[in-house]
Amino acid sequence: MSSEPRLEVRSLSAAWGSNEVLTDVSLSVQPGEFVVLMGPNGSGKTTLLRTIAGFEWPTRGAVRLDGRDVTALPPHRRGIGILFQEPALFPGRSVWENIAYGLELARRPDAEVQQQVAALSQLLDLDGLLKRAPEALSGGERQRVALARTLAPGPSIVLLDEPFASVDPERRAGLRAAFRAALRRLGVAAIHVTHDREEGLFLGDRVVLLLSGRVVQSGPPMQVYRNPSSPEAASFLGYNVLQEGGRLVAVDPRDIELRPPGEGIAAEVEASGSTAEGSSIMLRLLTGTRLEARVSGERPPVGAGQTVAVRWSRSVALDGAGRTRG
Amino acid sequence: MAGDRQSVRRVGPFDRDLLGVLPVLGFVAAVTLLPVALLFATGTLDVGGMAGVGRILEDPVNVRAIENSLTEGGASALAAVAVGYPSGVFLGRTRVPGRPLLLSTLLVPFLLPTVAVAFGVVEIFGPGGFVSAAVPALGVLGSGFGGIVLANVVFNAPVVVLLTVVGVESAPTDLEETVRSLGGGPVEAFRTVWGRPSLLGALAGGLITFLFSALAFAGPILIGGAPWYTLEARVYFLAQTLAEGPQAAVLAMLTVALLAPATILYVWVASRLRSGASLPRAGPPRFDRRSPAAWVLGSWTGFSVAAVGALLALVVYRGLAPSPQGGFAQSFAELFTQRVSLLLGLSTTSAVANTVAFAALSSLSALLLALTAAHYLSRRPRAQRAVAAVAFAPLLISPIVLSFALAEFVRPALGGESAAPLLIILSQATLALPFALQAIGLTLSRTSPAPGEAARALGASAWQAYLDVELPSIRSGLRAAALFAFALGLGEFTSTNFLANVPSTTLSVELYHLQSVRLAGPADAVAALLVLVSLAVFGAVALWGEGRTDVL
Numbered sequence: 028m029s030s031e032p033r034l035e036v037r038s039l040s041a042a043w044g045s046n047e048v049l050t051d052v053s054l055s056v057q058p059g060e061f062v063v064l065m066g067p068n069g070s071g072k073t074t075l076l077r078t079i080a081g082f083e084w085p086t087r088g089a090v091r092l093d094g095r096d097v098t099a100l101p102p103h104r105r106g107i108g109i110l111f112q113e114p115a116l117f118p119g120r121s122v123w124e125n126i127a128y129g130l131e132l133a134r135r136p137d138a139e140v141q142q143q144v145a146a147l148s149q150l151l152d153l154d155g156l157l158k159r160a161p162e163a164l165s166g167g168e169r170q171r172v173a174l175a176r177t178l179a180p181g182p183s184i185v186l187l188d189e190p191f192a193s194v195d196p197e198r199r200a201g202l203r204a205a206f207r208a209a210l211r212r213l214g215v216a217a218i219h220v221t222h223d224r225e226e227g228l229f230l231g232d233r234v235v236l237l238l239s240g241r242v243v244q245s246g247p248p249m250q251v252y253r254n255p256s257s258p259e260a261a262s263f264l265g266y267n268v269l270q271e272g273g274r275l276v277a278v279d280p281r282d283i284e285l286r287p288p289g290e291g292i293a294a295e296v297e298a299s300g301s302t303a304e305g306s307s308i309m310l311r312l313l314t315g316t317r318l319e320a321r322v323s324g325e326r327p328p329v330g331a332g333q334t335v336a337v338r339w340s341r342s343v344a345l346d347g348a349g350r351t352r353g
Numbered sequence: 354m355a356g357d358r359q360s361v362r363r364v365g366p367f368d369r370d371l372l373g374v375l376p377v378l379g380f381v382a383a384v385t386l387l388p389v390a391l392l393f394a395t396g397t398l399d400v401g402g403m404a405g406v407g408r409i410l411e412d413p414v415n416v417r418a419i420e421n422s423l424t425e426g427g428a429s430a431l432a433a434v435a436v437g438y439p440s441g442v443f444l445g446r447t448r449v450p451g452r453p454l455l456l457s458t459l460l461v462p463f464l465l466p467t468v469a470v471a472f473g474v475v476e477i478f479g480p481g482g483f484v485s486a487a488v489p490a491l492g493v494l495g496s497g498f499g500g501i502v503l504a505n506v507v508f509n510a511p512v513v514v515l516l517t518v519v520g521v522e523s524a525p526t527d528l529e530e531t532v533r534s535l536g537g538g539p540v541e542a543f544r545t546v547w548g549r550p551s552l553l554g555a556l557a558g559g560l561i562t563f564l565f566s567a568l569a570f571a572g573p574i575l576i577g578g579a580p581w582y583t584l585e586a587r588v589y590f591l592a593q594t595l596a597e598g599p600q601a602a603v604l605a606m607l608t609v610a611l612l613a614p615a616t617i618l619y620v621w622v623a624s625r626l627r628s629g630a631s632l633p634r635a636g637p638p639r640f641d642r643r644s645p646a647a648w649v650l651g652s653w654t655g656f657s658v659a660a661v662g663a664l665l666a667l668v669v670y671r672g673l674a675p676s677p678q679g680g681f682a683q684s685f686a687e688l689f690t691q692r693v694s695l696l697l698g699l700s701t702t703s704a705v706a707n708t709v710a711f712a713a714l715s716s717l718s719a720l721l722l723a724l725t726a727a728h729y730l731s732r733r734p735r736a737q738r739a740v741a742a743v744a745f746a747p748l749l750i751s752p753i754v755l756s757f758a759l760a761e762f763v764r765p766a767l768g769g770e771s772a773a774p775l776l777i778i779l780s781q782a783t784l785a786l787p788f789a790l791q792a793i794g795l796t797l798s799r800t801s802p803a804p805g806e807a808a809r810a811l812g813a814s815a816w817q818a819y820l821d822v823e824l825p826s827i828r829s830g831l832r833a834a835a836l837f838a839f840a841l842g843l844g845e846f847t848s849t850n851f852l853a854n855v856p857s858t859t860l861s862v863e864l865y866h867l868q869s870v871r872l873a874g875p876a877d878a879v880a881a882l883l884v885l886v887s888l889a890v891f892g893a894v895a896l897w898g899e900g901r902t903d904v905l
Contacts, residue, residue, distance in 0.1 A: 082530055099643070102533035103541075109534040115527040117545065129535030173531075180536055 031094050033058045033216040034079070034184050039088030041071075041078050048074050049240045052088070056184060059214040061207065063231030063248070065221060067263055071240040072220040076186045079218070080109045092183055108182035112192045114173035116161035122148075122172050123157040129180035147175040150209050167198040174206060178213065185210065187219040191226070203230060224265060228252055236260055258345050267318035268345070276342040280307075283320035284338045285328060291336035294318075299327035310337060374729040377722045381786070384779050385747050388758035389609075395761075396602020409603045417580075418587035418604070419611070425498070425583060426567030429505035433562040437510040438555045440657055441517020443650035445551065447641075455658070456518065459511040461891045462661055464837070466844025467508070467571040468861045469883040472868055472876065473668035474504045475576055483667055500576035505566040507661055513558030520554025520626055521547055539646070553626050560619040567612060568751045570847040575868065584608040585753045589851060592757050602761075605754040616749050627795065665884055672881020684878035693875050697863060698855035701879075708859040711774065711849070712842030715781035716789075719838040720831065722782070723789035727797050747783045756780050756848035764852075773857040780848040785838035792837065796830025840890040844883060860886075 032055035041049040048071045056062050066072050077083045079090055081102035089098045097105045116125050123144055130140045148154050151171045161169060170190055177185055190206070191199045207230055210217050221227050227234055228248040236244040236251060244256045255261035258268045261277035268277055284291070285308065294310040297317070301307075306327035308320045320337065322328065329335055397406060409415055444456060462470070477483045478495025485492035493499040524547035532542045573586045582590065584604060591601035641647045673682050687693065694700040747755070759776050767775060805822045813821060824831075846861040853862050860883055867876035 080530070080534060082533075101538075102530065103536050103538050105534075106536075107534060109530065111527045111531070113527055115525060115531045117528065128532075129537075132536045132541060176531075176535070182534075 030058060032056060032091075033060070033093060034218070035091040036075075036079065037089045037091065039075070039078060039085045039090065041074055041083055041085045043074075047086075047240060049078070049085070052237070052240070052242050054235055054242060054245065056216045056218060058216055059211075061210060061217050061219065061230060061232045063219045063221060063227040063234045064237055065224065065227040065234055065263070066237035067222055070222075070237045072222070072237055073188055074240075075237065076109070076188050076218065076220055080107050080186055081105050106180075106183045108177035108180070108185040110170075110173055110177050110185065110187045110190045112189045114161075114166075114169035114193075116169055116172060116176075118161060120161075121157065122153060122159050122161070122164070125161065125172055126153075126157075126175045126179050128176060133180055143179050144175075147179055150212065151175050151205065165198075166194045167202050170194060170202060171205065174209065178209070178215065182215070185215055185217045187217060189220055189222070191221075199226075224263070236263070238263065253343070255343060255345065261343070261345060266343070269316060269318065269342075270314075271342060275345040277345055278318070278339045278342045280319040280321040282339045282341045283318065284340065285320060285322065286336040286338055288334050288336050291338035294335055294337050296329045296331055296333045296335060298331050299329055301325055301327065310335070312337075374726055377726040377729075380722055381746055381783070384759070384763070384783050385750055385755060388762040389605075389750055389754060391762050392602045392754075392758040393606040393609075396599045396606060399599035400603055405599075406603050409600055410607070415587065415604060418582050418584045419607070421573070421581055422567040422583040422585075422608075422611070425501055425505070425569065425573070425581070426563040428498070429502050429509065429566035429569075430559040430563035432502055432506045433510040433513045434555050434559045436506055436657055437513025437558060438517055438551075439650050440510075440654040441514040441554065441558075442521060442551060443647070443654045444514065445518040445521025446547075447647060447651070449651070456515070458891070459515045460837075461665075461888065462508050462511050464840040464844065464891055465508070465665075465887050466846060466861045466864075466883045467504075467569070468575065468846040468864050469668065469844070469880045469887075470507055470664075471504050471571040471575040472864060472880045473664060473671075473884075474500050474507075474572075476671055476877065476880075477664065477667050478503070479576075483671070495576070497577055497581060501569065501572040501581055502566075504572040504576060505562065505569060507664060509558070509562035509565055510657065511661070512561055513555060516558040516561075516623075516626065517551055517554040520550040520552070520557075523550045523626070550626070553622060557619060557622045557626050560615055560622060564612060564615055564619060567615075568608070568753075570753060571865075575865075584611070585751055585847065588753050588757065589847075592753075592760075593851065598761070601757065605751075605757055608751055608754060609749055612751075613749055620748070665888075668877075668884050669881045671877040672879075682878075684874035685882075688875045688878045688882075693867070693872070696870065696872070697858060697866060699858055701860075701863065701875075703856075704858050704860050704863045705882075707774070707857055708843060708861075711777050711781060711857075711859060712839050712845075715778045715785060715842045716835050716838035718778065718782035719785040719789045720835045722786055723793050723834055724831070726790055727793040748787045750783075752780070752784060752845070752848035753851060755783060756851035760852060770854050773852055773854045776852045777849050777857060777859075780852060781842040781845050782838075784845065784848065785841045788841070789834035789838050792834040793827060793830045796827040800826050836890060836893050840887060843890060844887055 034056040036052060036054050039049055039052045040047060052071075052075060054062070064072050064075065074083060078085050081097070081100060085098065089096055091097065092105060092107065117128065120128070126144045126147060127140050130143055135143075144157075148157055151174060153168070153171055153175060156164065156168060156172070161172070164172065170193075174185075174190070187206070191202055194202055203226065219227075219230055221230075231248050233246060234244075234248045234251045235242055238257075238259050243260050244251050252264055255264050255266060255277050258275055258277070261268050264277075266277035266279055267283070268275060270276075292312060294312050297309045297311050299306060299308040302321075305321055305323045306325070308322065308327055308329060309317065310320060311317050318337075397403070400406060400409060444452060449455075475482065475495055478485050478491055478493075478500060480492065480495065482492070482495050485495050494503045529542045529546040532545050537545065567583060568585045569583055570585045570589065573581050573583050574589075579590075585608065588601045588604050588608065591597040591604065672684055675681050675683065688701045697704070750758075756776075759780055763779070764770075764772050764776055800823070804826065805818045844861060845859075846865065849859050850862050850865060853859065858866075860879055864876055864879040864883065867879060
């Protein structure tokens with residue numbers, strides 16, 4: 028049995044002047060589903076989110092929420108929560124007042140406001156901060172307050188526009204987990220926008236890949252990651268895109284093996300260095316194609332200027348069929 | 354020796370910077386503060402001290418001038434805010450085609466010569482005017498109180514629009530979108546996010562309208578006549594016509610004291626407004642065809658722009674229109690005849706040359722002074738308030754008070770009547786200084802010091818880094834400041850009229866004389882010429898000043 032989608036975007040197009048930034052975008056989000064919208068900078072992710080929220084108007088297409096067409100409704104009548112890169116907390120209002128703001132606008136009874144603020148502050152670990160001013164909070168605390176404020180009125184869906192971009196890297200993972208847990212616990216559907224591959228693959232029940240204003244791929248995170256459908260999608264997902272036997276293939280940097288000269292395709296090492304997960308080696312084939320190899324070990328086994336041979340154990344054909352050669 | 358070197362190093366940089374700002378402080382002190390202080394002191398002594406001041410303040414004609422200043426200023430401010438605020442809200446919050454051009458054209462009326470606009474109001478709405486002849490009911494806008502307020506609104510409503518736009522744009526877009534996504538409607542978004550900054554902008558616009566209107570000179574003289582003289586006009590009349598110097602000096606002192614609170618409040622409100630200014634993230638939203646409010650505000654904006662444009666077009670048309678005596682632009686031809694030269698004592702060509710030369714030299718002086726002061730202010734945050742107070746002091750001094758003080762105390766020292774051109778240049782430079790300082794200071798404050806520091810790290814001397822990196826990076830502010838000061842000089846009438854003798858007559862003074870002797874055709878032509886020249890300068894501001902409008 029298929030339930031009615033919480034959100035449905037149908038053939039949506041949007042433009043800035045004569046420049047079309049979204050072309051025929053369709054996607055749906057089921058109740059409680061966490062969809063990650065991934066794509067490079069300038070691919071139209073934020074415009075899509077703002078159009079869904081009602082801050083931009085589409086040139087074509089429709090936005091439906093719980094089966095209702097909301098395309099013509101102003102933002103405050105849609106019941107969609109949105110969280111921006113910056114927390115945008117109201118200055119001059121305490122944390123409690125910020126969280127309660129939407130409830131008070133909706134004229135909810137005082138008891139319900141108290142109860143909802145208490146529940147959300149407990150869920151997002153804000154109990155000790157309720158009397159504080161926004162200026163007295165850290166970046167991560169501010170974003171947690173902003174999420175609590177967004178969730179308080181009980182939106183049908185929450186749109187998260189790169190909410191961790193302005194948070195310190197060391198706090199990002201914890202905050203990511205807290206957000207995901209809170210949304211899952213409340214069963215709220217969400218669209219999370221990011222250009223960070225790791226974040227997208229970690230968070231999403233489903234990933235939607237948006238490139239140049241078009242949805243090019245959609246599905247469970249690992250399925251999308253394992254089967255890039257085009258050279259552009261493969262590049263965005265971190266694959267090397269190469270010619271193999273007269274056709275284009277995508278090769279995962281971790282699937283590239285370094286061999287002594289003569290045991291594969293000759294390549295020159297351009298640069299090498301250590302990363303948190305091992306070593307990264309940038310290579311150049313005789314054809315001029317550049318590719319990256321990732322190998323285990325703290326120290327790279329080769330240095331710049333050395334000649335090696337490369338082989339790969341697995342590649343994905345980029346002819347649209349998504350075949351994998353292993 | 355080591356100790357000596359250390360102390361030299363510690364004190365040195367401060368001394369060098371202070372040397373840089375000394376010319377500005379010296380200029381303002383010598384050209385404004387000292388002469389004005391002397392004017393007030395001698396005026397008070399000459400009328401017999403405070404008892405004499407009291408008598409002057411009891412004179413019904415002077416009381417009337419005070420009342421006129423306050424009522425004309427107040428009514429003009431209210432009218433300008435009523436006209437300008439809705440348009441400011443519309444332009445600040447709506448992306449419409451041509452918005453950047455429209456925003457940059459808003460300074461056009463402000464740059465217009467006051468005398469040309471006042472003349473235009475009389476010609477169009479006055480007795481037998483172009484419009485009032487067809488619609489007699491509109492004659493109320495061509496004389497007396499109504500005409501003066503109309504002229505003030507034409508000048509200042511666009512400034513209210515501009516400052517309201519600054520206020521609206523300073524409201525964070527994401528905060529407003531958060532309010533909307535949480536269920537708040539347009540009224541809630543106004544109340545919580547953008548209402549306050551937009552009203553702050555309107556307040557700044559209202560205050561500057563009040564100040565310019567309370568100190569209006571051309572309007573009350575040309576449109577209203579003696580019953581509607583402001584303090585500015587009354588001081589001029591006492592000093593120039595009745596030769597009542599001491600009484601005029603006391604009234605001048607009263608003018609400064611009366612308007613000082615509003616001036617200080619304006620400077621404070623404007624600084625609050627700009628401190629909150631931020632670039633909108635994605636610009637305002639597009640025009641919402643479904644919103645009745647957007648249609649009402651848009652229509653009002655269109656009507657206001659069309660009304661001001663029509664007024665200017667009519668002034669130009671009057672100057673170019675075929676006259677009964679001749680063909681197209683006959684009035685222009687007449688302007689350059691022997692008859693007009695004999696009447697004025699110099700040719701119109703000489704008046705044009707004077708106008709351009711004075712404006713060019715005064716804008717250059719204001720630019721150099723403002724550049725020095727702004728540079729010092731950007732490097733010495735702790736000294737900013739003190740130096741800014743001195744550099745902005747000319748805002749407190751009205752053009753008549755300034756020119757009166759210059760005529761009384763500087764002219765004799767510079768050789769009497771022959772010093773008129775120099776005095777005109779000094780007064781125009783003084784009046785333009787705060788605006789030039791504002792434009793350059795804001796640009797400097799928004800410029801990253803990193804490129805200059807990178808140049809220094811690469812081996813450039815402080816002077817080289819300044820010339821190669823810092824100066825080019827503020828060129829939009831420099832151009833805006835120079836062109837704005839030039840435009841102010843071109844149309845400056847009040848102080849120029851006070852200081853000019855026959856050989857130093859400018860176009861605005863010529864227009865006043867031609868209007869006084871009822872030489873309608875040539876007067877129309879001068880008004881049209883002034884408007885066209887100002888529009889040309891505006892075009893240069895828009896093209897080369899990169900649309901800079903932050904000089905107020």
